[in-house]
Amino acid sequence: MKITNRAERLGRWIEANPIVILTAALLFTLASIHYAQTITMETETETFVDPDSRLYVEFAHLYNDRFGTQSIVVLVEGDSVTSPASLKAMERLTRQMETVEDVLGTVSIAELVMEVEASETGVRRVPESQGRIDEILAGLEGTNPEVISAILPGRSHTIISIDLPSFIPQERIDAVLPVARAAVKMAEFPAGADTIVTGEVALGDEIEREMNTSMGTLLLISGLLMVVALLLVFRHVNLPLLPLPIVFLGIIWTFGTMGFLQVPLTMVSMAAFPILIGLGIDYAIQFQNRIEEEFKKGGSISTAAIDTVTHTAPAVLIALIITGAGFFSLFSSSVPMVRDFGLLCLIGIIMCYLSSVFVGVTIIQQMERGRNDRDHRTGASRKEKASPIGPLVVKAVELVISRWRAILTAATVFAVVGLYADTQVPIETDMNEFIPQDLPPLSQFRHLHDIFGGEDQLNIIVQGDVVDPESLRWMDEFGDYVVESREKVYGARSLATVIKGYNGGVIPQERSEVVAVLDQIPEAVKFQYVDGHDTAQIILEIGDAFNNLGQVGIERLGEEVDRDLIWFGPPSGVSVTQTGEMAVMNTVIGALTTGRIRMTLLGLVLIFIILMLIYRDLVKAVLPVLPMFIVIGWMGGVMYISGMKYNPMTATLGALILGVGSEYAILTMERFYEEKEKTENVMEALFKATGSIGAAIIASGLTTVFGFSALIASPFPMTSSFGTITVLSVIFALFATFTVFPVLLIRLEYWRRTQREMMAKASSFLIMPFRRLKD
Template structure:
């Protein structure tokens, strides 16, 4: 296969050299088409990006819970000495009346509504009393008759909330459109002095996070681009067009956007991280082609032959590196999380587009510009003077130093890798989503302030199907909720359809089904929404506070398993089925899949790379060589994460595939150049030093450009992005270090071993044939 790839390289080089206009016209058409299709890309944040739509988990969550009971709330927090004053309650009434007229709002709950209900029962007039004494008297009645409902929105007399409930099945745009309406309604409600208001909740926090992401990512990408320019000027200035790799790779990124739109690959919070990776890999492809063509120019051949030789020798090597890189990303397809698979697909498409851009457009531009410059030099009688890279001699000296002390370096690298692989199993997993966003973000502080007062809002949801308004079913729901709240320490409370019926029937459940139906007819629709759908589906809500902070992913999984056992033990009435689902079940499953599956993805990637190299080269040594350094780098990174106290998150969980994708190509390109030089000399050491000196400058330029670009991400205000940037930079640094430390040692030792084995075989063959030769003589 390697021979086939190489044999076609020269023909492709002659075609590229002879058809510049065709190539540039096709590139222009691809760019126009990509811009068109890029406009069709959709941003996905729905459940489908976390859970496979064909899975049982998704079906239960989407159809049993989300479509029937799922709600999100905009929360208005009212605090201060006047939180329960007549003026505040009247402002709450104005606020709720205005918000209940807004599209998609299911309803609101406030102490004003509860006070007016009691006042209406007592006086026949539904209004907020003008007297503070009367309000305090009503609140004392509610504390005796309905303490759970009151404490949920009024834990003390200085703090209360007004939840504005919306269904989760409506589009995100519709959810966010209600937010300015809520802020406007709060302002128009005119709360009195001494009653401060804050509009908070998950919707308000999410809106601010998205705004902050858009602002910070634009700034970070601009800084990243500037740092890449600096890196290219520092380490790639020996070529005539040191900044050319940047527009070439950005052209590949534009084509990638177009392919995303054409293939309908959505953009998710994980797949957004693919673009820095693609810029790093695409820069490498462009630099390798440009470095080789400059090297050919310096040898004094014609411009045309320089382009042909570059494509003939570099295109196959880079293509093999692309295949191996793709194998690393292909391992992400083993994930059960759709957005991780989309990330892998996006990376695969992106590296192909960047390779095509570098090979056809990059080589064509350099060839045409050099041909024009060469023609001018011929007319003026000038000779082209190439510049040598100042880095190459330093790399040769460094590699020579390592090879002279190879035993201690190799032993140290292996020991650190094995220790790191063990330490990686003890690296903790960050499961608190609030830790992924800027900690000084005002809406986050407000959201945490809300949770400090009212507790977290995480829930476990149990869907009950059957004749849910039958008294026996309601009694079972009531008793099961009480049992779980008493027996499970981390379940702080349970509410259900039974709780709702009891609150409207003096604290008891009727014995007749028709009485239950009559009671439910009196309950406002927005209060019933969370507890009953039709007459055959109901919900039990188990309150578990801020679960990810208090329990973590493992603790939540253990609790849900215990609840499943309780559902089996606490036998439900005949004809009733129960299912545990909800947002917490989905997020817990997703975080577990994102983080605990990382070792499997890494192992699959390593095995794929090994077998692909074996097929390409049909040589066990060449198949093993690029895999071993990346295995060592993965171990080093695990050790660094453990020692530094870093944690895995949904972005850094792809670390293994990232290292395989970015680092393996350095080894492939070095190995390819080594065997190319080995064909010219019998001295293996000379071939290795020539190869590292020639291609090393390009690899360092590519690596440093990637490092400089990703360094900007470390300054991100988002801890998840900053952590991803830090880990990416460290991974590239370690991959570069291994390429010039571990890889040369392995390469030369395997080659010496191969020669020794060949010599032994020849000697053994001669010894076996010696008697026959004597007989012949």
């Protein structure tokens, strides 16, 4: 009653203050446009790993700040990649790039050839004779086979690696890319030596550009599809397209709030906006549908607006809270971009609710009032429109109620089987599968991968006196031991490997000799293996691990290496830590594997607790949860049968189903109990409720489906598959709302009535002896 009284006071205030509301909305919109321009886009490690975690600290400060690099790779291929003209072009390219800010160094076959030439002739140059070049390369293949095979696997392909530190801002890394492309052109490679600028930086730059482009495209497609949906199923009201600008106003406010709160945009959260359009438009539809319904009963539009806010605002608010609880469960994820997705969805549904209850109701009220005034002056009569959807929904509900045993049995069996099948759904572990497969930089990156093989690696950071000969011998022996004992480790490189390569294949006996050799090694060669004299790196090469081993295999291999580090421990005073990009991504994938189940269960518990606090009624608390639990089972079965995989976005599926589906159930339940207060016949109340609200729920459900369908058009496979799954989820949620939910509602109401009758009989039985004694 208190909630109803407060909602009525709110309705009267909204009805009396249209100018204040519209002025405030305009100012908030202008502020939102300003702050929206401050939104940043993140694709870096911080979106995968919590910056406060030990994993991130070790990765960022032990590995990334000291050894982490991103590379612009120039692939040179053809018949003359080792010709004097090609090597001279490489030398011109590397000399220019080494003067560019933030470039750590370059690695190329030309640099290695010139170093040998300088050591033997005293002149650092590219030899003019092809025979001399072949002689030097043959010698290098004998003394430094690992280095040579890494950049010259054959005589028709080689790479030039332009290395940049990973810890500098992404915009500075991106700024080097056009300089590198220009330098490749200016280097003038000869005919027979074709060049392709590829690598991590080139691929990342194209991904970010595609993300920016696809965002606007998705919003446009989503809007157009919703226009179609509204014209199809919301024609029974005046201004059927009004919910669309109302929800887009909420989206603008969401952008502004994101910028104000400094919530970043990630590969996952960019898909939230079509989702928010689908969810937010439901609020606008519910308010507009109810105000039309109240107005048709007679009376003024002002009374209709007040009654709408009085009855609909609390029901939609409860639905919003429950939807928010589903998204709040995402905060339990250890993956920051999943938490950002949840926060963005929370902000978005709040903004869309505010735009609907204040701006939407105000605009409808003012436009209908103006229309009534015109009709009164011209003598025109208002034409009533009736939706054919309501009667069809009632017939469907009558049918399922008559076959309630079969409905519940089938729904439960499919849900249980689906929940088991969901545990067998695999996880997508190849991050390249998350991006558009037709991107030219991705094709070039895979071409590079096909030629030079997989480059996955495990990274071990060694801390202590790493230039001590004992430490170097341990690095060398440990690398040999792991390669020999672990068949999935194909090679080991370390500071010891480099020292041996520049010291005739042996490690010096004295520390001073090690330092002398180290001083002679070019920075471009040694920076990846040593930082000062107290930190070094061992690189274990594991090839194309994600494809060959899978997430479970990589995790097991990492655990085996950790055990090897304990058994084959370093010298006294030296510590070791396994970290690197593979450790980070392996942890993220593991979190997505286990975290999605925890998030779903947390969402279910939160929704149940909130409903108990709101209603203080077990039946009302259980009713919206059960159908969505069933839908989650259905979707697990669909994903297994269709061969879909979980990724960072589809891992949020359970929370999304809880958020979207429970809203339909709550709105139907609220209307049922509102009608039940007018009659003792529960079936009559059910048919009246579903007939009245059915059209609005179908309209909002289809607009949500159409909005989510825009995600299917995304060039990002991760987003596209998420769109497919969410469309199916909403369809299942709608289906459950008008099949499983009515059956549960009636059966639980009958159960409640039976319990009351039994309690009444028990009370009467207990009281009867006392009455007899009194008589």
